[in-house]
Amino acid sequence: MLIAPSLLSADFGNLQREIEMLNSSEADYLHIDVMDGVFVPNITFGFPVIKAINAISTLPLDVHLMIVEPQKYVSQIRDCGASLMTVHVEACVHLYRVVQMIRQAGMKVGIAINPGTPIEHLVDIINEIDLVLLMSVNPGFGGQSFIKNTLAKLVRLKKLIADSGSNAIVEVDGGINAHTGGLLAQYEADMLVAGSYVFNSPAPHHAIRALKAL
Numbered sequence: 255m256l257i258a259p260s261l262l263s264a265d266f267g268n269l270q271r272e273i274e275m276l277n278s279s280e281a282d283y284l285h286i287d288v289m290d291g292v293f294v295p296n297i298t299f300g301f302p303v304i305k306a307i308n309a310i311s312t313l314p315l316d317v318h319l320m321i322v323e324p325q326k327y328v329s330q331i332r333d334c335g336a337s338l339m340t341v342h343v344e345a346c347v348h349l350y351r352v353v354q355m356i357r358q359a360g361m362k363v364g365i366a367i368n369p370g371t372p373i374e375h376l377v378d379i380i381n382e383i384d385l386v387l388l389m390s391v392n393p394g395f396g397g398q399s400f401i402k403n404t405l406a407k408l409v410r411l412k413k414l415i416a417d418s419g420s421n422a423i424v425e426v427d428g429g430i431n432a433h434t435g436g437l438l439a440q441y442e443a444d445m446l447v448a449g450s451y452v453f454n455s456p457a458p459h460h461a462i463r464a465l466k467a468l
């Protein structure tokens with residue numbers, strides 16, 4: 255299982271210490287939630303902050319854009335050092351073009367999908383992408399409860415990927431802890447994002463290791 259701790263739940267007053275803790279952990283990616291106050295009702299990190307994070311992080315950056323018109327920011331996200339750029343299917347009018355732009359910029363391509371959006375919206379793009387980010391909470395905030403329908407959706411998504419011959423992996427994000435992570439492992443998720451479970455733990459290294467071992 256690949257693990258991407260979400261910095262959204264970190265102690266922002268001690269960001270360097272938090273990033274260095276992740277550097278010395280078994281995490282595979284550092285997940286950065288970019289929110290614009292329009293696509294979701296919250297505002298988080300901008301480009302200078304992501305660049306500063308990248309300067310400290312030894313983990314590849316997994317940047318999840320919860321913003322409208324993400325196509326405007328592809329080169330800036332690349333210049334911030336992102337390895338993987340994920341945009342929402344709900345935010346892209348010309349999804350195919352956005353996917354091409356991210357690929358041409360040299361990053362891996364992820365498409366995120368909200369809990370209320372059917373998997374079928376991915377049918378014609380699934381062979382062009384590296385990752386599907388299956389949201390298991392409504393995007394915008396950390397610390398929410400896992401939506402159980404995600405498991406049924408994951409089954410349908412894995413079938414779509416297998417039937418299409420796609421190499422896309424599935425990352426699940428929101429309300430992940432040892433229990434929900436265990437269920438997702440049984441349902442063959444490939445990668446988990448965990449914010450509050452990691453950063454609210456008295457021993458974040460152990461929390462990451464526990465998820466990784468699922």
Ligand SMILES: O=C(CO)[C@@H](O)[C@H](O)COP(=O)(O)O
Binds near residue numbers: 260395451
């Ligand atoms: O994208 C989001 C929220 O919109 C997530 O990445 C959260 O940051 C996950 O936080 P927890 O549910 O793990 O606390």
